[in-house]
Amino acid sequence: MTRGATIRDVAKRAGVSVSTASLALNGKPGVSAETRARVLRAALELDYHPHTAAKNLADGRTRTIGLIAPISLEHLFSSASFFMKLFRGLHHIAQRKGYVLSLYIAESDDEAALQIKSLVRSRAVDGLVITNPTFTSPYLEEIRRYRVPFVVIGRPVGKASFVDNDNQAVGWMATRHLIEHGHKRIAFISGPDRFTFCQDRLLGYRKALEEAGVPYSGELVWRSEIVEEDACRVVKENFPKIRFTALLAATDVQAVGAIRALKEMGIKVPRDISVVCVNESELARHFMPSLTTVDLHERELGRRAMELLIQMIEDGVVREKGIYVEASLIIRESCGCNYGKGGGNEKEQGASQKKSGKG
Template sequence: MNSKEIAKIAGVSRSTVSRVINNYPNVPPDTREKVLKVIKEYNYVPHASARMLRGKSSKTIGLVIVDLKRDSDIHKIYDNVYFGPFTTAVIDFANQIGYNVLVTTVYRVKDYKKVKEIFYNKTISGAIFIGVRNNDPEIKSLIEEGFKIAIVDQEIKEGDDIFGRSIIVNMDNINGAYEATKYLINLGHKEIAHITGDLDKLSGFARLEGYKKALKEADITYDAHYIVKGNFVEESGYNAIYKLLRKVRPTAIFAANDQMAIGAMQALQELKYNVPDDVSIIGFDDITLSRYVKPALTTMSVSLFQMAELCVENLVKSIEVESEIIAKFLVSAKLIERESCRKIID
């Protein structure tokens, strides 16, 4: 079934069928009705590729999930607690406004080839990137070529930098980390360790910055011995505790995300430290799991839902208006007090 057949049945030309489909104003109501009736009767839907070839938008955006840290384990993304919710949120918002979403994973730098291909071959009209390193050259080159791109977790720079030309949606990492650390300080802690995320990601280095800011404000001297590098996965939080405890004995820990906080809690329990009696711990992100662990994890909550909405909304806007849209967003983090931190009295 194609427009030619529909035209024949309805007794009009293909031009008119097309005009009806595309809501041209110059079609008399009864002609329109007649055509619509035939379309409905035969379940006719115009061939998407033919429309695109004539310059219509693909009405499809890409969602690119980047997870470059794997060496061997190809399945780590499989139960990632962060990408899953974000993905469904993006799909829902996109579908709501008539867009399809094509999801792709990037595990190695060479996987960016897949992404470029769907841009070049016009399968997608734009894409949302999540999990990227700050200042990634692969993404930079895509933006340079004029593709519409929204990035989550990317440093917002002043001036005419190439990333300045894309849509950026960030958590308010600095303030969130600052609040988390300050919460610990207000509870009376002074020996506060920090397990960092990947420092080549904005959310990694910005949270470290927020931690430092809170310390400084409280006149607590920053001590590098209290910092352990992690990479946002649970295991790195677990390992961090063993490294940390070789050097210092903090009364509280701020982990750059919940997954590491949960890994850390596990190591702490193995070592017979009680959380929160011996050591308090606070995370960041408020993933679903955090409500369930024992003790339930105190953390900084951020709405992934809202972030997804901002990405989709602005990306689609920039695709449709064809003029360049420069949009930068900061989604705030909110303290969720649960059971993993306690007041210190000494």
């Protein structure tokens, strides 16, 4: 079996030291353009691939970060806008810092645990970003055991570094907007209880009702998978027997499914039912009616998560730090604020501004 080229082979071919070759290959400063070109040419001639030969790098790193998304493919594709913006933020910082981002999809927490175990035991990655934490998240203990730097996007259960929105504030903000327009019978389509963000948004919904003196009713809280068809089914099942004047959906995809169900039953949005959701997307902007929604600023979530992770990798310190990115409410047609006023105009309010009662 032929031995693969090492960084020492590249350095020898280019006539430089191993440390200079490493700097050139990883896009670091301190190397002239001429030397960098010579090193890259040598690497190409020797068919050297630094991201698959971490043991040969001067610093022992792979320059690779694993992105674990423990969700179904159906969930991933139905929420494509959310993940696209999130991945862009992650990729932008990783690329700028000289790292490669590798995506791993897991259909369940157990599958994610197996993937993570394989990655950390083989030292195939320098660190991990994990999305969509659940209340079980069995893989977290495995990562801690190997002391691999990792950041969770979403609120994890237990101690871990994470970047998230305050999802209780998100649920509160959306519900409060409907209450301010006179609604008291507000249905809430939550996502699966296994996700921490779904539970947190439900808590925010309940808090807004309580503060306004509106009784909480369990019959108004429904759950669906985060796919359009399931949300449509849930609304069709509940609408004939439960009275409500407004609806809050935990995601834009669920809002679309809900509105579709209402339309099929002859109910018009926002004339008959007001709708607010979470997640700003092309879908929210261009759906008819356009959706009033809470913008989570997913690209910023990704940027902050990657910055935190790379700092841990390069400092050699595993931290437990939580960072919150502020969300904002974007007012469009579906809530009724713009209904009959020409529609289409957008108005944005930040979470802190909304909570303080300003603006």
